Amino acid sequence: MADDLATRVRADASTTAEAVTKGAALLDDVIRNLISRQGRYPDIASAHDWYLALAYTVRDRMLARWVASARTYSIQGMKVACYLSAEFLIGPQLGNNLLNLGIEDDARKAMFALGLDLDELLAVEEEPGLGNGGLGRLAACYLDSLASLQIPAIGYGIRYEFGIFDQEIRDGWQVERTDKWLEKGNAWEIIRPEVSYYVGFGGHTEHAADASGHLRVRWIPARQVKGVACDMPMQGFRVDTCNLLRLWKSEAVESFDFEDFNAGEYYEAVHEKVHSETLSKVLYPNDEPEIGKRLRLAQQYFFVSCSLQDMLRLMDITGTPIEDFAEHFAVQLNDTHPSIAVAELMRLLIDVRELSWDAAWSITQRTFAYTNHTLLPEALETWSLPLFNSQSPRLLEIIYEINRRFLEDVRRAFPGDEERVARMSLIDETGGRKVRMAHLATVGSHAVNGVAGLHSELLRQTVMRDFAEMFPERFLNVTNGVTPRRFVMLSNPGLAQLLDKTIGDEWRSDLSRLGALAAHADDPAFHEAWRAIRRDNKAALALRIQKTVGIDVDPDMLFDVQVKRIHEYKRQHLNALYIIALYRRLCRNPDLVTAPRCFIFGGKAAPGYAMAKLIIRLITGVAEVVNHDPATRGRIKVVFYPNFNVKHGHWIYPAADLSEQMSTAGKEASGTGNMKFMMNGALTIGTLDGANVEIREEAGPENFFLFGLTAQQVEDSKREGYRPQQYVEANDELRDALEQIAQGRFSRGDTNMFRPLLDNLLHHDPFLVLADFADYAACQERVSEAWRDVRQWTRMSIINTARSGKFSSDRAIQEYCERIWDARAVRIDLAHA
Numbered sequence: 092m093a094d095d096l097a098t099r100v101r102a103d104a105s106t107t108a109e110a111v112t113k114g115a116a117l118l119d120d121v122i123r124n125l126i127s128r129q130g131r132y133p134d135i136a137s138a139h140d141w142y143l144a145l146a147y148t149v150r151d152r153m154l155a156r157w158v159a160s161a162r163t164y165s166i167q168g169m170k171v172a173c174y175l176s177a178e179f180l181i182g183p184q185l186g187n188n189l190l191n192l193g194i195e196d197d198a199r200k201a202m203f204a205l206g207l208d209l210d211e212l213l214a215v216e217e218e219p220g221l222g223n224g225g226l227g228r229l230a231a232c233y234l235d236s237l238a239s240l241q242i243p244a245i246g247y248g249i250r251y252e253f254g255i256f257d258q259e260i261r262d263g264w265q266v267e268r269t270d271k272w273l274e275k276g277n278a279w280e281i282i283r284p285e286v287s288y289y290v291g292f293g294g295h296t297e298h299a300a301d302a303s304g305h306l307r308v309r310w311i312p313a314r315q316v317k318g319v320a321c322d323m324p325m326q327g328f329r330v331d332t333c334n335l336l337r338l339w340k341s342e343a344v345e346s347f348d349f350e351d352f353n354a355g356e357y358y359e360a361v362h363e364k365v366h367s368e369t370l371s372k373v374l375y376p377n378d379e380p381e382i383g384k385r386l387r388l389a390q391q392y393f394f395v396s397c398s399l400q401d402m403l404r405l406m407d408i409t410g411t412p413i414e415d416f417a418e419h420f421a422v423q424l425n426d427t428h429p430s431i432a433v434a435e436l437m438r439l440l441i442d443v444r445e446l447s448w449d450a451a452w453s454i455t456q457r458t459f460a461y462t463n464h465t466l467l468p469e470a471l472e473t474w475s476l477p478l479f480n481s482q483s484p485r486l487l488e489i490i491y492e493i494n495r496r497f498l499e500d501v502r503r504a505f506p507g508d509e510e511r512v513a514r515m516s517l518i519d520e521t522g523g524r525k526v527r528m529a530h531l532a533t534v535g536s537h538a539v540n541g542v543a544g545l546h547s548e549l550l551r552q553t554v555m556r557d558f559a560e561m562f563p564e565r566f567l568n569v570t571n572g573v574t575p576r577r578f579v580m581l582s583n584p585g586l587a588q589l590l591d592k593t594i595g596d597e598w599r600s601d602l603s604r605l606g607a608l609a610a611h612a613d614d615p616a617f618h619e620a621w622r623a624i625r626r627d628n629k630a631a632l633a634l635r636i637q638k639t640v641g642i643d644v645d646p647d648m649l650f651d652v653q654v655k656r657i658h659e660y661k662r663q664h665l666n667a668l669y670i671i672a673l674y675r676r677l678c679r680n681p682d683l684v685t686a687p688r689c690f691i692f693g694g695k696a697a698p699g700y701a702m703a704k705l706i707i708r709l710i711t712g713v714a715e716v717v718n719h720d721p722a723t724r725g726r727i728k729v730v731f732y733p734n735f736n737v738k739h740g741h742w743i744y745p746a747a748d749l750s751e752q753m754s755t756a757g758k759e760a761s762g763t764g765n766m767k768f769m770m771n772g773a774l775t776i777g778t779l780d781g782a783n784v785e786i787r788e789e790a791g792p793e794n795f796f797l798f799g800l801t802a803q804q805v806e807d808s809k810r811e812g813y814r815p816q817q818y819v820e821a822n823d824e825l826r827d828a829l830e831q832i833a834q835g836r837f838s839r840g841d842t843n844m845f846r847p848l849l850d851n852l853l854h855h856d857p858f859l860v861l862a863d864f865a866d867y868a869a870c871q872e873r874v875s876e877a878w879r880d881v882r883q884w885t886r887m888s889i890i891n892t893a894r895s896g897k898f899s900s901d902r903a904i905q906e907y908c909e910r911i912w913d914a915r916a917v918r919i920d921l922a923h924a
């Protein structure tokens with residue numbers, strides 16, 4: 092078989108002897124894995140069998156690097172950056188791993204020799220949907236950058252058996268299907284039963300003096316769950332560094348023998364086992380109302396406790412004194428989900444390792460740093476005291492003590508200001524008493540960062556104002572970034588090659604090099620190459636759209652794209668209102684000259700978020716009417732692309748001409764989709780919100796379509812008593828669009844369907860959709876105008892890519908390393924390991 096490959100690839104004159112050998116070795120290994128790991132043989136192997144065989148082969152190559160990395164870290168005692176996150180939305184792994192190892196061509200040739208198409212195998216992979224959206228995807232981008240920058244790092248999270256649901260659209264409505272990503276096995280993970288920890292729940296505490304007279308607290312949990320490590324390798328780009336993503340899976344502690352039980356006890360024991368295993372069963376969607384709260388808190392504590400125990404074990408293995416913990420681990424809390432870590436580390440250091448409170452507190456504060464991701468009040472986590480106490484009584488005692496000492500400091504700094512004390516307390520005493528997780532994270536950390544300049548500023552001025560006054564030095568900004576490996580090289584290979592040819596390939600690990608593109612922004616030959624690539628990407632997306640939803644889309648239309656979670660603050664309904672207005676305009680005036688557009692939406696709504704689901708129904712309803720109206724054929728199309736996830740993002744981001752970033756100013760912390768679009772040459776239409784502000788600064792205002800109220804104006808208008816009706820009265824097109832919806836035009840005559848949405852907009856409109864409508868519509872007119880000047884549009888597109896360097900996650904991770912973690916790179920050399 093290998094000889095066969097050698098002859099076939101040798102026939103290709105461009106193939107070097109080395110490539111032939113590498114390709115042949117890869118092919119041998121694929122076949123060996125197919126047989127010995129899967130018990131299959133080539134004649135009957137399915138595409139999925141081959142995918143697995145190739146994945147195992149690639150994993151083996153990563154494991155060699157992983158072992159070399161782990162050994163180097165432990166010998167050199169390097170500081171390890173630990174990224175704690177309840178979500179890691181890592182996307183499909185095979186393509187990215189081939190790319191980072193630099194063996195994509197070898198694999199393609201080896202598969203070709205087998206009569207297989209690599210792209211078809213890549214398409215077979217189920218992506219681990221272990222995240223909701225932006226926050227989980229950010230964590231995944233950061234792991235890529237950490238490994239690529241050769242920083243010793245571990246990602247810690249939860250191995251959900253069911254990730255984010257799969258979305259189907261039926262009769263225009265979202266339908267959720269359970270995600271079964273593990274059904275056919277996961278080639279990337281290594282389950283390590285020997286790396287496991289016990290995590291306690293419930294029970295009570297006992298306070299007593301020990302032999303030397305120190306007060307010791309013993310927590311006697313009511314039950315315990317075992318966390319087992321499931322590891323996935325995270326390969327750096329063009330380096331030998333391979334880091335670890337360690338996800339915890341819950342198991343029952345006791346195995347039990349049938350004869351030890353009478354029947355009743357037996358089923359009780361089985362029940363207990365089932366109960367323990369439900370802990371890591373399912374990822375909770377964002378934006379859900381109350382359901383499943385208890386389990387979610389249990390999940391958070393479970394993965395945090397396992398992760399901290401794991402760090403302590405790593406210290407023990409290397410014989411490092413526990414007092415040096417903060418010199419060996421920098422622990423980043425990705426939002427408040429893991430913030431219970433502050434109390435858990437204190438417990439482990441005081442109760443288990445018997446350190447003094449002051450020593451433990453100093454370690455804790457120097458270890459942790461906290462990233463805030465939202466200013467939305469409903470998204471700031473709190474847990475009711477009874478719930479917290481019933482789950483973790485000892486941790487609640489520790490939180491009380493942290494709070495007691497902290498509030499003493501507050502009183503010293505601001506004497507007589509009891510209102511401030513109440514505002515800053517870790518315990519919310521208004522209404523039902525609750526633990527405020529953001530306050531716990533802030534008090535227990537040495538650094539607190541927002542995720543874009545504007546967001547960090549608002550954080551200091553609003554939700555964290557008291558804390559920023561007390562600890563100004565603790566607050567900083569680290570603007571988010573995304574990895575150019577996955578979001579340019581892997582998803583847009585045509586663009587990547589053109590960039591290499593034009594400016595060299597250093598941009599792949601130093602995205603600021605894209606700046607050199609600006610010199611080609613007026614070169615007609617380059618324009619042509621640029622447009623050809625963009626057209627190919629659009630044609631590829633059009634084909635997928637045809638296959639998945641059966642809508643014909645002309646790749647020469649302007650692709651106007653909004654893909655992200657469906658949420659009122661992201662305002663997909665503002666987009667829909669504009670489409671209706673435009674459609675009505677085109678119907679009224681058949682000769683109207685405008686840019687032919689295809690509006691493409693994608694995104695999931697939380698299963699319990701009725702308004703978001705109704706917004707999806709509005710979009711599909713508009714699509715149904717618009718796409719079937721002969722009066723507007725060729726001028727306007729609307730597509731709702733189902734089940735938006737990382738894999739589908741690979742097709743969508745590179746095919747967009749226009750990136751919709753229309754959140755109400757002040758509500759989107761950063762956004763990262765906006766960055767993926769920009770790198771791939773889309774222009775942005777957006778508000779001054781999140782990282783849009785910086786995107787516009789980098790691109791230049793002349794290369795960005797700005798509209799809408801500013802964060803300050805949004806606040807002002809709310810304070811002055813916002814009246815949405817007033818905007819309807821002042822705008823005929825808006826009134827007409829709303830009336831069309833009310834009359835059932837997009838709900839097959841049903842005049843009730845959209846009533847909740849209309850009532851909300853007309854009477855509350857909490858996200859100022861109607862206030863921004865006129866400016867948005869006017870801005871879209873400028874977009875259409877600009878689109879008609881092909882040369883100018885191409886130029887702006889090139890400039891956007893050229894100036895996107897800042898938004899690489901490499902830059903973001905460098906900032907975390909220097910300003911927060913004090914973590915340094917270490918070179919891993921596979922040859923000398």
Ligand SMILES: *Cc1c(COP(=O)(O)O)cnc(C)c1O
Binds near residue numbers: 224
């Ligand atoms: C990047 C990304 C997001 C975040 O998109 P925003 O536009 O920043 O909200 C959400 N989901 C997926 C699958 C992504 O890749």
